[in-house]
Amino acid sequence: MKKPLEYCHARNNRSMISQNSLDSLEFNKLLEIIAQYAKSDASRNAIFSIAPLSDKEEIENRFACIEEIRRMSQESRPLSILSFKDILPMLQKTRPADAIIEPVELVWLMEFLNSAHSAARQIKEDDSLIILNALIKNLTGMPELLQILNASIDKDGNILDSASPKLSELRREKRRIETKIRKSLEDITRDEGAAVFLQDNFITQRSGRWVIPVRMDSKGHVQGVVHDVSRTGETAFIEPISIIGLSNELENIIADEKAEEIRILKE
Secondary structure (H helix, E strand, O other): OOOHHHOOOOOOOHHHOOHHHHHHOOHHHHHHHHHOOOOOHHHHHHHHOOOOOOOHHHHHHHHHHHHHHHHHHHOOOOOOOOOOOOOHHHHHHOOOOOOOOOHHHHHHHHHHHHHHHHHHHHHHOOOOOHHHHHHOOOOOOOHHHHHHHHHHEOOOOOEOHHHOHHHHHHHHHHHHHHHHHHHHHHHHHHOHHHHOOEOOOOOEEEOOEEEEEEEHHHHHHOOEEEEEEOOOOOEEEEEEHHHHHHHHHHHHHHHHHHHHHHHHHHO
8 A cells, every 4th residue: 555645646657658659649638738727837847747657556546636636626615726836946046055035936935835825724624635635744835934925025026114123124214315305306396596497397316316307508507416418418317416415325225225135035
């Protein structure tokens, strides 16, 4: 009798069957049809690696596994497998000690863990699913890790403020400085004395610095740093000298924020 965890596992017996026989049986076409229902690239790859079995006991075990899944569908509670991406490439990236996983890859990991947790919970609720329960005995979906990830990464792969107290503080300070810069520039654009030198009354960014659009023939009247010129050559985008100190402070905060994000991803 095979161990429960051997149930439903594929074994490669293609070497025992000629390719001509597989072609005659249109075996690969059958796999292609089945693969259309796969929820992930990893599942599709696993399906395409399936080969006909030769061991009677293994065949019976496999059918017993399929029967439990079929019974769940017949009882209007089909096994719920959520879609997820293949996380193997991401796991391979984690081998170096200083490896950094991209936030979007952590989203893929979250999707995988959610799928595993959902399927495991559904199976464990039914003690009659003997074979499936044996298969997922050690499958939990790592709820502790999932909780940390949910508190750190949103569904779009953005690192949340709640990922760490330091990151939250840095972003709060960044928003404070940005608000101060914007208010200072908006005051300039609303000033009647300065309006004559402006090409328009909006504020924008160039090279990561906040600037105002100044008429090229008037740029000498606005003290500051020119960060860009319009394609027409009629507008100079100037960072007024009054906000340079704040802008430098903002750059330092952004650098610290990036360093903290990298530290979080390394964890």
